[in-house]
Amino acid sequence: MTVTTSVIQVQVNGKPVECPEGQNLTALLTTLDTPLQATAVALNDDIVARSDWNGTLLNTGDRIALFQAIAGG
Amino acid sequence: MVLSDQAFMRYNRQIMLPEIGEHGQLLLGKAQVLLVGAGGLGSAAALYLAGAGVGNIIIADDDEVDSSNLQRQVIYRDIHQGQRKAQVAAEQLKALNPHIRVRAVQARLADQRLAMEVAIADVVLDCSDNLETRHAVNRACLEANKVLISGAAIRWQGQLMAFDFRHGHGPCYHCLFPWQPESPQEPQNCSNAGIAGPVVGMMGMLEALEAIKLITGAGEVAFGALQQFDGLTLGWHRFNLAQDTQCPVCGTGE
Numbered sequence: 001m002t003v004t005t006s007v008i009q010v011q012v013n014g015k016p017v018e019c020p021e022g023q024n025l026t027a028l029l030t031t032l033d034t035p036l037q038a039t040a041v042a043l044n045d046d047i048v049a050r051s052d053w054n055g056t057l058l059n060t061g062d063r064i065a066l067f068q069a070i071a072g073g
Numbered sequence: 074m075v076l077s078d079q080a081f082m083r084y085n086r087q088i089m090l091p092e093i094g095e096h097g098q099l100l101l102g103k104a105q106v107l108l109v110g111a112g113g114l115g116s117a118a119a120l121y122l123a124g125a126g127v128g129n130i131i132i133a134d135d136d137e138v139d140s141s142n143l144q145r146q147v148i149y150r151d152i153h154q155g156q157r158k159a160q161v162a163a164e165q166l167k168a169l170n171p172h173i174r175v176r177a178v179q180a181r182l183a184d185q186r187l188a189m190e191v192a193i194a195d196v197v198l199d200c201s202d203n204l205e206t207r208h209a210v211n212r213a214c215l216e217a218n219k220v221l222i223s224g225a226a227i228r229w230q231g232q233l234m235a236f237d238f239r240h241g242h243g244p245c246y247h248c249l250f251p252w253q254p255e256s257p258q259e260p261q262n263c264s265n266a267g268i269a270g271p272v273v274g275m276m277g278m279l280e281a282l283e284a285i286k287l288i289t290g291a292g293e294v295a296f297g298a299l300q301q302f303d304g305l306t307l308g309w310h311r312f313n314l315a316q317d318t319q320c321p322v323c324g325t326g327e
Contacts, residue, residue, distance in 0.1 A: 050317060069204060069249075070226060072202055
């Protein structure tokens with residue numbers, strides 16, 4: 001029996017990105033190859049705490065925003 | 074206590090606002106605001122707080138005025154180059170409004186001194202330019218149950234956040250931007266990435282606005298949100314903050 005995983009489309013900082021259905025936020029961020037230190041991640045405008053990244057599963061159409069801490073002042 | 078005729082005239086244009094009124098003006102006069110940093114954010118925030126008649130302003134910075142500051146740090150004049158920022162800023166604020174008390178702290182606030190200054194403030198404005206200070210200010214405000222209003226800017230981007238620690242819990246700055254002191258990565262700042270002057274000024278002004286609202290009870294301070302501003306499009310984006318239950322600063326994490 002073949003298990004097929006369907007692919008869903010999400011948006012990362014406004015750009016379309018494909019990922020497997022049911023992928024969690026940590027897995028997606030790992031594929032992006034972007035530094036995560038001092039970075040906040042929002043899912044559909046709600047900041048997701050780092051300890052919740054693993055448990056946050058992505059759905060089609062989700063909007064993910066990554067942004068860095070700004071220190072300047 | 075009532076306002077003097079002189080104060081009534083001076084602050085008339087904001088006393089006219091029903092959300093402030095004479096009562097709000099009296100509250101401003103009694104308030105003590107700590108500004109951590111006297112750069113682009115602190116310049117703008119401090120001038121507006123002094124103008125509004127905030128009775129006690131403490132402004133802290135360990136730096137001296139450099140010619141490259143004058144593009145955006147609007148509290149300074151050309152002749153101030155080489156002089157101590159906190160001292161000059163305090164003098165400028167007193168020149169704008171001699172009816173308030175201003176105290177200069179010529180130091181990068183940290184540890185005991187930071188804790189002491191936070192403890193005696195009613196509200197703290199983070200106008201600093203580095204992550205280490207931002208995290209230290211966050212921790213000190215949480216420990217002292219003080220409201221923290223935090224602004225930041227780089228290039229064309231601004232960020233504004235407010236944290237209500239009056240009941241001793243988060244979310245806090247660390248929930249949003251976890252950071253370890255041993256990390257070699259200091260994020261970009263104005264000296265290494267550039268900054269559009271009006272963007273940092275606007276963030277400083279909004280910090281002052283939130284402080285005035287907090288002190289007078291006008292409207293609602295935007296707690297629990299990070300507001301991101303893009304100076305190239307004038308677009309705003311609001312993100313909702315939630316406490317990280319595993320946060321080592323305000324939660325139960327290690």
